[in-house]
Amino acid sequence: MINQEEAHRAAYVEEARDLLADLEASLLELENSPGNVDLLHKIFRALHTVKGSGAMFGFDDIAAFTHDVESIFDRVRNGQLGVDRRLLDLSFQACDHIRALLDPGGEQEAQLAAAGRVILDGFRAVGGAAQPAAAPAAKAAPPPEETKHGVARIYRLRFKPHADMLGSGNNPLHLLEDVQALGDCRLYVHTESVAVLSECDPEACLVWWDCVLRSEADAATITDVFVFAEDDCELRLDVLDSGATANGEAIHRKLGEILVARGDISAEDLEAALSSQRRLGDILSEKGLASPDAVASALCEQQAVQELAQKTPERGEKTASIRVAADKLDALVDLVGELVIVQAQIRQAVEDRGDPALRGLAEHLERLAENLRDSTLSIRMLPIGATFAKFRRLVRDLTAELHKEIELVTQGEETELDKTVIERLGDPLVHLLRNSIDHGIESPADRQDAGKPAAGVIRLSAAHAGGEVVITVADDGAGLDAKAIRRRAEERGLIAPGIEMTPKELYNLIFLPGFSTAKAVTSISGRGVGMDVVKRAIDALRGSVEIDSVPGRGTTITVRLPLTLAIIDGLQVQVGAEYYVVPLGLVEECVEMAREGDGAQAGVLNMRGQAVPCVRLREAFAINGPHPVIEPIVIVTVDGTRVGLAVDRVVGEHQTVIKSLGPLYRDIEEFSGATIRGDGRLALILDVAALVRRAAEADGPQPAAFAD
């Protein structure tokens, strides 16, 4: 029992965190459009749910606190209170406070309570004579949705007006309309007592109705409709389905049973009729035991009850998503990874065996494994929007702190990325944003002097491009100072003095470790970490980061990331006895070149007239042994440059699950991990960018060596 309660509380905490995130997003939007009633309703609802569920799961402090915040927003919603910055500031503080209350291992209770009081006092000051916190939140009314979704019952109503009903001023049609308003209603009208026109009394009510009603109202409410007509009619109300019986069996009653239950026929009549094997309805009406009308009405009821009862499960289907613990998903992905490996091993074994039947099965298995892998990985994909939403708050807080005016424009919130990537992307992106806010965007006065609008704009966008996700952080600030960067890099011995470099190459120097220390052009992030940390974090995600800048117009930082970290498509190559995997996304083509001479560590290839630098893996990895006379060369693209990798043999495509090499090899940059080959051995996955970088360093300190 306790465990279950714990689980519920945990679920509440999670839900409340989501709600708070929504709440913050809504508050930020509200700041831009203070009059938006929809947003106010949304905020109010979120607060209400936090409060209601909080009280339900024993978070009384949250419930009490949120109740007071809610009452403020109730007044805002009713137009009694305007939305201003002070209110929003307090609301953000309130969000933080609720979050702190959710965290069980957080601050001291007394401190928290005091902090809460300060916030509420602030609200009270804003709201003027807002009522003090009096109503205990536990008694708070349940959310209106809950009453709406109460238990629906199915009723049968027989409404038989006396012939003289119309004389008393009652209109049966109005009464029926009222009944229909109570819920889902099916009517069957009985007209058998209506005489032929010549004998008809126009003032008499000769028709009567059977009605099947599915409603959440109780029986008294329904009979209340007829309160003024009670003496003028015959009224009978039965509950067919109280809604408590979950199985629909009980309510799909047979025609005969319905007729018996309604008193149209007796059980004996029914039994007698059932003894002959024709359709029950026909038999009953033929024998005059029940009028054809009664049968038709009963049939109508049968159908109506069925239809109405079927409506119930529909609501259940509305739950389009479920919450799954992240570690369960991770376990699933691990298992699928293992499966993919075993599948590759099976494929290899089958190839060796050469049995066509086995090969067919193996291909089938391969297809299934691939589909399974894709859908499993897609489960882990999350839209990046939630991360972007967090940044709005950051930008808002920082701009206020730095007395700047900055608008954050986000784009492509729906772009999906692997959960792990999103989690690990947060910090580097925060850093990039802080940089843009701190150094990119100038103060409003400076901006106006430069002829730009006082408010700066930071564009944060995400988009899919091929197998990658491209995230850009662009500001319209002052841009980077190429001269200062050059000076700095020369000072620190990162480049040779006076060397020719394009501005873009200069800008990208700021990612070098050792470039950004205190007083560097772009590193005053306030957290003591430079752009090299960003670069390393992005590299760890197997991504790349690039910077470009136009002086006076702004800086754009482009981050490219793989969709997932778990699996890559690779090209397997062999050098000596070892196998390596080159990420397929980087591979442009494979060529073969006759080897001209020995010695050159990084030669230059003549690729259709274009000079392409080449790294010989055998030399780079110090692998002894004879190299082939005709060398296969894998041409890859690294940071926009084509580079050749000379190997012994190109084995083929290999879909691989990436295994970490562990902390022992943390500092070996050339490999991003290992993968398991079909025969169970390991192959190392090349980090081509790092490999090329090192080869370039070995050649000389100038990255420009590759530009020639």
Place this chain on the structure above:
Amino acid sequence: MAEAANSNDNQYLTFTLERELFALDIGSVREVLELVNITRVPRTPDYIRGVINLRGRAVPVVDLKLKFGMGATERTVNTCIIIVEVNLDGESTVLGALADSVQEVYEMESAQIEATPRMGTPIKADFIRGMGKSGDQFIIILDINKVFTSLELAGLAQSLGEAAPENAEA
């Protein structure tokens, strides 16, 4: 052979490197494998032989003999990989250690274990937790965490930057 003794503090797994008898606290030993194919990671010190596939995990394997300056471990029918769990900068990591042969699980009371002699030990005294005895032969009880911490892994890449290319084992 490791599982049975997990609860006992006084049990040690003994193994040989050349003629010397070494021991590891059974608590740090996960399992013992036959020698499998080791994938060499280029540009790492010789004593880190490479990585093996341990049920889908990449586990680094260290050649203790090279580490201790006793020459490279040759492949024989008795060569084993002892999978140990070590604490690397506060992080628990699984590593493999090459041994010429694995002997037995041996019980030694702490009273039987002597302090490390100041000199005369075949390997660096820092790596030794104490000396035990089996019959006439001394058992060198390794302090596994010290052995692996001293790999100075953090500085690995830098030191390699200048190092001459080493011979790889094919």
